[in-house]
Amino acid sequence: MNYLASIGSYAIMIREVFKKPTKWRIMKSLILKEIDELVYGSLGIIIFISFFIGAVVAIQTALNLTNPIIPRSLIGFATRQSVILEFAPTFVSIIMAGKVGSYITSSIGTMRVTEQIDALEVMGVNSLNYLVFPKIIAMLFYPFAIAISMYVGVFGGWIAGVFGGFLTSADFVSGLQTDFVPFHIAYAFIKTLIFAFIIATIPSFHGYYMKGGALEVGKASTTSFVWTSVVIIILNYLLTQLLLG
Amino acid sequence: MIEVNDIHKSFGDAHILKGISTTFENGKTNLIIGQSGSGKTVFLKCLLGLFSPEKGSIVYDGKTYSSLTEKEKRALRQEMGMVFQGSALFDSMTVEGNVKFPLEMFTNQSKSEMEDRVNTVLKRVNLVDAHHKYPAEISGGMQKRVAIARAIVMNPKYLFCDEPNSGLDPKTAILIDNLIKEITEEFDITTIINTHDMNSVMQIGEKILFLKDGLKEWEGTKNEIFKTDNEAVTNFVYSSDLFKKVRQMYIEERN
Numbered sequence: 001m002n003y004l005a006s007i008g009s010y011a012i013m014i015r016e017v018f019k020k021p022t023k024w025r026i027m028k029s030l031i032l033k034e035i036d037e038l039v040y041g042s043l044g045i046i047i048f049i050s051f052f053i054g055a056v057v058a059i060q061t062a063l064n065l066t067n068p069i070i071p072r073s074l075i076g077f078a079t080r081q082s083v084i085l086e087f088a089p090t091f092v093s094i095i096m097a098g099k100v101g102s103y104i105t106s107s108i109g110t111m112r113v114t115e116q117i118d119a120l121e122v123m124g125v126n127s128l129n130y131l132v133f134p135k136i137i138a139m140l141f142y143p144f145a146i147a148i149s150m151y152v153g154v155f156g157g158w159i160a161g162v163f164g165g166f167l168t169s170a171d172f173v174s175g176l177q178t179d180f181v182p183f184h185i186a187y188a189f190i191k192t193l194i195f196a197f198i199i200a201t202i203p204s205f206h207g208y209y210m211k212g213g214a215l216e217v218g219k220a221s222t223t224s225f226v227w228t229s230v231v232i233i234i235l236n237y238l239l240t241q242l243l244l245g
Numbered sequence: 246m247i248e249v250n251d252i253h254k255s256f257g258d259a260h261i262l263k264g265i266s267t268t269f270e271n272g273k274t275n276l277i278i279g280q281s282g283s284g285k286t287v288f289l290k291c292l293l294g295l296f297s298p299e300k301g302s303i304v305y306d307g308k309t310y311s312s313l314t315e316k317e318k319r320a321l322r323q324e325m326g327m328v329f330q331g332s333a334l335f336d337s338m339t340v341e342g343n344v345k346f347p348l349e350m351f352t353n354q355s356k357s358e359m360e361d362r363v364n365t366v367l368k369r370v371n372l373v374d375a376h377h378k379y380p381a382e383i384s385g386g387m388q389k390r391v392a393i394a395r396a397i398v399m400n401p402k403y404l405f406c407d408e409p410n411s412g413l414d415p416k417t418a419i420l421i422d423n424l425i426k427e428i429t430e431e432f433d434i435t436t437i438i439n440t441h442d443m444n445s446v447m448q449i450g451e452k453i454l455f456l457k458d459g460l461k462e463w464e465g466t467k468n469e470i471f472k473t474d475n476e477a478v479t480n481f482v483y484s485s486d487l488f489k490k491v492r493q494m495y496i497e498e499r500n
Contacts, residue, residue, distance in 0.1 A: 020319075026349055115333040122293050122405075123320035123347055 017133050017201075020126040022069050027134060033136035038200075039101050039145055045099060046092055047188075050149040053091070057082045062166035072167035076175025079157030082185075088149040089188045090236050093195040096142075097228035101203035104135060105224040108207030109217040117208070121168030132204045139196035146192045187243045194239065195232050202228045246272055247292065247403065247435055252301030254287055261287045263459040264299065272433045273447045276440055279456035280481060286407065288456065293405055293479050294322060305403065323351055326396030326434075328406040328425075332388040334380040334395070340367070341376040344394045351399065352387045366394040386417035390424070397428055404429065408439040408447055422448045441450065443488055455481065464496060471495050 021027065061078040108131055111117050120127040154176065162169050206224035210216055247269040254262040261284045277285050290296045292303060294310060303310045305321060311322060327333075334343050341363055348359045367373060370390040375383055380391070380441045389409060396404055406425060410418035429436040432457040438445065446453060446467055453470055455463040455478050463478045470482060471492060483489045 023350060056417060108335075114331055114336075115329045118295060119327065119329060119333040119335075122322060122325060122327040123350065124319040125350060214251055 002185035006205075009209060010201070013128060013205055013208065014201060016126065016128040017136070018129070020129060021133070022125070022130050029219075030130070030134035031137045035141055036136045037103070038135065038138050039141045041097055041114065042096060043145060044146050045095070047096060047148050047152050048094065050088065050152040051156035051159075053087055054083050054153030055160035057087070057153075058157035058161040058166070059164060062161060062164070068092060071171070071175075073178060074170040075161050075167050075176035076157070077178045078139070078175075079172075080154055080176050080180075083153035084150050084158070084184055084188050088146050088153055089191045089195065090232065092146060092149050093192070093199065093232050094229050096195075096199055097203075097232060098225050100199055101224050101228045102221040104118065104200070104203035105163070105207040105210075105218055105221040108132075108204055109210045109220050113213055113216055113217060128208065131208070132201065135199060135200040135204060139200040140146070140193070142196035143189050143192045150188070159204070190243065191239050193237065194235060198228060198231050198235065202231060246306055246338070247437070248304040249292070250302045250304070252288075252291055252298040252303065253283075254291055254296060254298045261459050262291065264301070265456070265459075265461050266301075266376060267434050267454055267461060269437055271435050272424060272430060273436070273451045274429050275437045275452045275454065276446055276450040277437065277454045277456060278440060278443075278446060278481070279462075281441075283307060284457040284459040284500070285439045285456055289405060289407055289437065292317060293325060295326060323347075324402045326399065326401035328389065328392045328396050328404070328409050330408040330411050332385075332392040334388055334391055336380055339377050339379055340372065340383065340391050343380070343391055344398050347395065347399045348371045362398060363394075366398045367391075367396070369428070370394045385412050386414075386421065388420050389413065389417075393421075393424060393428070397432065397434075400432065401434060404434045404436040406436070406440075407440075408435070408440055409438060410440065410442045415444070418442065418444065419448060425449065443482060443485065446482075 058075050058079045062072075065072065065074060083145045108117075111131070117127050117131075120130060122243075158169070158172050161167050161172050167175075203221075203224040206220045206227070207217075210220040249265060249267050249269075251264045251266050252262055253260070253264055265284075265288060270301065278290060279285050291298050297311070297314075305324075308317070308321065309320070310318065334340075338346065344363045344366060345359050348354055348362060352359075352484060354362070367376065370393050372394065373392050374386060375387060375391070380388055383391070393409075409421050409425060413421060422445050425436060425438065428434065436489070438449075440446070450467040450470075453462060453463075453465060453467060455475075457477050463473060463475045465473065470478065473479065479492075483492055
């Protein structure tokens with residue numbers, strides 16, 4: 001019953017976010033600030049993780065290719081498919097649910113605890129629009145980060161494959177080009193955009209409606225990470241079935 | 246003037262406000278006192294429009310809040326200033342940014358007009374060198390003064406303060422009390438202060454409302470509070486030895 005009530009409250013929150021917009025002059029600066037915090041500020045960790053995961057995927061594939069009939073270019077193919085279809089859009093989104101999501105929950109939750117949200121409401125500001133809308137818009141730029149993740153992941157695979165002596169650069173590139181389906185890129189970005197919305201809104205929901213003090217802010221951050229990850233994983237399954245099944 | 250007519254508010258099974266009626270006049274400092282859990286904060290939040298009473302009405306200069314449209318309610322809220330217990334300053338903004346915030350949100354003033362207005366109100370609350378500091382970099386007393394500056398920057402008709410002295414030393418508390426009283430008289434604002442602090446009652450209380458268990462137990466002036474025989478009020482007011490002695494002296498003087 002509690003879950004149903006929470007889903008209802010979440011839906012009401014989303015409706016309120018788009019009501020009574022804040023002045024564009026102020027909203028513009030809020031959006032730029034959130035792009036900096038949420039997307040640009042996450043590039044470092046995204047690049048770091050993508051590079052090494054791409055490298056590990058390449059090595060794991062290479063180590064499992066024991067049959068000499070299977071061409072070594074499969075390493076490039078497997079790296080591309082893993083990184084583009086799952087690793088970059090889904091795995092990175094779960095990491096972002098932790099990094100960005102906990103930041104969103106704790107910052108909004110702290111504003112709730114310290115009555116800053118009440119202060120906005122008393123002034124006649126639609127606090128949900130002021131706080132959550134810029135995060136949703138900022139996260140529309142998240143696919144750019146995922147595009148970088150895809151590139152860096154594949155690059156990491158190339159480095160590990162070629163410099164680890166598992167295959168030649170030409171084989172890797174040949175594998176990358178084998179059976180390339182452009183729709184897979186579209187599929188990855190459709191997923192990314194939906195996950196971006198989830199990463200912006202579920203942590204905001206947990207922060208905005210939290211009750212209590214500093215301890216509860218920490219608890220809300222953990223809960224928001226768990227729920228954002230769960231929703232991302234379930235949606236990943238549904239979207240994969242829907243778009244590729 | 247704010248007229249409160251028989252308001253009731255519950256949360257689940259807990260009946261917090263059980264029918265409070267009173268009037269708060271313009272240009273006066275009205276104090277709401279009472280023990281913790283008496284319903285003071287809920288009452289204040291009802292007055293601010295943050296909670297909707299289930300029964301009764303609140304009338305702001307002839308306008309009944311519950312019958313206003315959403316747009317009219319937002320317009321009315323812009324006539325309200327609020328000083329929160331913990332100041333509720335926006336951490337990410339400087340002192341100047343905090344005070345300027347309502348002007349940026351609700352007016353079309355030019356940058357220089359806004360800066361002039363911010364300078365005026367910060368000067369009024371005796372804060373002249375803190376424009377570029379962040380809330381974390383200033384003292385509790387200064388934070389309260391910034392909160393007051395933010396609350397009055399839009400020339401509100403109604404000023405609400407939730408325990409404005411909490412966490413302050415006695416000297417700073419008196420300064421804040423006096424500042425609120427001066428601003429109330431200067432701008433002819435209806436000021437309502439929620440407090441536990443009997444010093445504030447003695448210092449600035451022109452009308453005092455005593456709440457007990459969600460009901461109005463007593464109301465009167467600061468002079469009347471010394472004379473009252475209401476047991477709940479005397480137990481609350483004279484819970485400290487200092488005030489017991491003050492009362493004793495008052496009674497001896499009267500006899």
